[in-house]
Amino acid sequence: MTDTSGPEEEAPPAVPATPGAPAGVRARRSRLRRAAVGAVAVLVLLLLVNAFAVQPYRITSGSMENTLRVGDRVLVNKLAYRFGDTPGRGDVVVFDGTGTFAVEDTGGTTVSHVLRTAGALVGLAEPPGNDYVKRVVGVGGDRVTCCDEQGRIEVNGEPLTEDYLHPEGGDARASTVDFDIVVPPGRLWVMGDHRADSRDSRDHLGRPGGGTVPVEDVIGRVEWVGWPADRWAWLRTAHG
Structure with missing residues (x-):
């Protein structure tokens, strides 16, 4: 019987691999790319959380001693007053003092401003602008006066027990500046x-608003001292 299948076809020669990095190097590069993408994703998430929920701040002055000391890192709850609640007496708050405690900044946005803003969101730089940390002493409608015969501040005729005050070398008065003000609605008296x-509401009595701060300028409530480790603490509301 005649074989009509023809000669057996030979397999084509192997195609040479494209010259390039060894497989191990390519795998390392792939891992590095995945790690970089993951790090960027984590940074973006962290920035979003800091921008809208919780933001770290570094205390740079002694105006809140001994409650907050220079160098303390604190966490500010930016959602504390976003769902109907308003700042209450005794709350320690961060607020933007532009236009009330500080002159309006008309210098515009610069690259350094943007970099400082990004650094501040993760606690690596001082926030740009005019952010202040103070304690709310009076809210809208309160009459705040200083001082009674025992040197105490009174709110609506009731003396405050301010056991958080820095010891002023034996000075029993809660303030060396006398004042008597009714806080306008929607504003805060802070000290x-x-x-x-401390340069606070007392230093701006002659300005519009009588030294008070608009509630809408409050960035959030200071709730926790996170650093240094021996200073870890939750901040309590001092008085209702």
Whole structure:
């Protein structure tokens, strides 16, 4: 019987691999790319959380001693007053003092401003602008006066027990500046805990608003001292 299948076809020669990096190098590069993408994703998430929920701040002055000390890193709850609640007496808050405690900034946005903003969101730089940390002493409608015969601040005729105040070298008065003000609706009377080392509502009595701060300028409530480790603490509301 005649074989009509023809000669057996030979397999084509192997195609040479494209010259390039060894497989191990390519695998390492792939891992590095995945790690970089993961790090960027984590950074973006962290920035979003800091921008809208919780933001770290570094304390740079002694105006809130001994409650907050220079160098403390604190966490500010930016959602504390976003769902109907408003700042209450005794709350320690961060607010934007532009236009009330500080002159309006008309210099525009610069690259350094943007970089500082990004660094501040993760606690690596000082926030740009005019952010202040103070304690709320009076809210809208309160009459805040200083001082009674025992040197105490009164709110609506009731003396405050301010056990958080920095000891002023034996000075029993809660303030060396006398004042008597009714806080306008929607505004706050704020003071530092170290009254002798704090520029606060008392220093702006002659300005529009009588030294008070608009509630809408409040960035959030300071709730936790996170660093240094021996300073870990939750901040309590001092008085209702």
